[in-house]
């Protein structure tokens with residue numbers, strides 16, 4: 317089996333290399349192409365030539381100075397609108413494949429996303445992307461079936477976490493110090509002040525401004541590529557946004573300050589005790605990302621708004637109500653933190669049962685009661701533990717631990733699974749696709765619509781919301797419906813396919829009007845599932861749908877990683893520029909301003925993207941196998957249940973491979 321796996325991986329590597337590098341040939345025809353450049357598109361934006369053609373490109377800038385840089389061919393062109401002579405370059409199209417070209421001269425706020433594609437045929441990208449995704453997707457399903465004892469049995473869901481705080485005493489001592497979390501927040505607050513200043517007072521040109529580069533390039537890439545997959549909610553432990561509200565509420569920075577008695581704080585309405593508000597707040601921010609991600613002022617205004625909201629919520633409701641229920645970032649961090657291998661857990665539940673004071677909830681002179689409204693002795697997954705370390709300080713019984721439980725273990729915990737989280741998974745996956753289309757594709761029209769150009773923006777907004785809230789959930793629901801019918805040899809009613817949208821309407825009505833209808837999901841639904849199964853009624857559709865939606869967490873994270881890799885490698889040089897001149901005031905503090913813009917490792921990063929996407933696909937299928945492990949079915953039935961969902965995942969991976977290659 318190991319040999320088979322090694323062969324498959326080698327094949328994957330070779331094909332990926334071929335996919336991204338192409339091979340050398342001799343020139344055959346001469347092809348001359350005029351490319352018109354205007355903010356923020358090329359026309360034509362896709363150039364097709366045949367392998368071996370001698371290509372002559374003429375660049376004609378229409379409005380402001382534009383450049384054109386072709387990845388892997390390493391060719392630069394630059395043209396000024398007033399220049400009567402076009403910029404021209406000639407080259408032999410000796411490498412096959414698709415090569416992004418992009419503007420190399422800063423030409424406006426959407427400049428980093430002004431891209432086009434040179435396609436040198438025979439272009440094997442699409443069939444190879446599809447073949448790779450099919451190979452890895454079905455191969456993974458075959459693999460989990462072969463290893464069904466390991467993946468598809470209930471026992472596969474159990475594992476013993478390793479206690480890190482007992483093993484590393486210094487870590488335990490560190491987590492108990494009040495200055496520890498404060499120092500992390502203080503460092504980030506320092507950067508945050510620079511970001512706000514740059515946003516309000518710096519240049520309006522996004523890629524010359526510290527606010528845009530450090531928030532949407534550096535912080536985002538760090539969060540998606542490192543902090544989230546390794547540390548879960550570790551960012552929430554050091555985020556400066558809620559800090560002013562907390563300091564005001566506590567009237568203290570480091571030492572234990574005032575703790576408002578719970579009876580005095582206003583109670584957060586029950587109908588909002590979920591992440592639906594976070595789903596909506598993320599959708600709104602993502603919808604306007606064409607503006608927020610490119611205009612420093614917009615970034616500063618949005619961040620200021622978050623701070624003001626966090627202060628208001630802290631003063632009215634106390635604790636981290638804003639982080640847990642409102643913050644658009646907090647919602648997806650919580651969901652993706654289910655992949656992280658670390659978490660806070662209790663060492664011995666019996667100690668908690670015997671300990672009547674419950675200091676972790678009530679607080680004491682060492683620290684505050686859990687600001688995230690978690691109950692430490694009930695913690696089973698990372699989703700809503702903000703890693704604030706307060707319970708390490710308050711627990712006089714030394715019963716709180718930082719544990720290593722392995723990657724993705726929390727995805728298998730039934731407790732807490734709900735439709736709001738499932739929807740978060742759909743929204744994150746769909747938004748990564750939309751971002752790839754808006755920021756990385758060659759379609760200038762889509763960029764203009766996302767940039768609030770009317771009336772295109774209206775159509776874009778409707779399409780964006782429908783895809784996030786209706787199309788993706790319905791497609792996934794169709795996959796679940798087919799799998800359930802096939803596995804149980806009895807198809808559920810067709811109306812079940814519309815389960816997510818029907819529930820969304822009921823819940824939204826409940827959120828707006830305060831009505832009581834709430835879907836039976838989470839642990840209660842899981843328990844119902846077991847009862848219902850024993851009565852041979854099959855698995856309740858809602859429970860199965862929500863449970864399987866968690867396969868989208870690794871896939872979604874992989875899609876975001878692939879997306880982030882592309883802009884970090886292509887626009888990483890701007891980080892050096894803004895370090896030297898953070899506000900675009902023509903400074904050159906570190907002498908880095910003159911480092912020429914050039915994408916890095918253009919032949920390597922698509923390979924990294926391909927590997928990430930395929931690894932995400934493989935991992936999602938293995939998670940799916942573990943998720944269905946609890947159902948009373950044979951392994952063959954479980955494969956049937958998973959097969960349509962695997963096809964859905966293959967479609968996602970193939971689409972992203974196509975977009976990124």
Ligand code: SF4
Nearest residue numbers: 668671675676711713
């Ligand atoms: S204070 Fe410690 S021992 Fe007491 S209930 Fe909380 S975690 Fe358990």
Ligand code: SF4
Nearest residue numbers: 686701702704705707
């Ligand atoms: S359980 Fe609560 S107090 Fe403990 S680290 Fe998590 S958020 Fe903080």
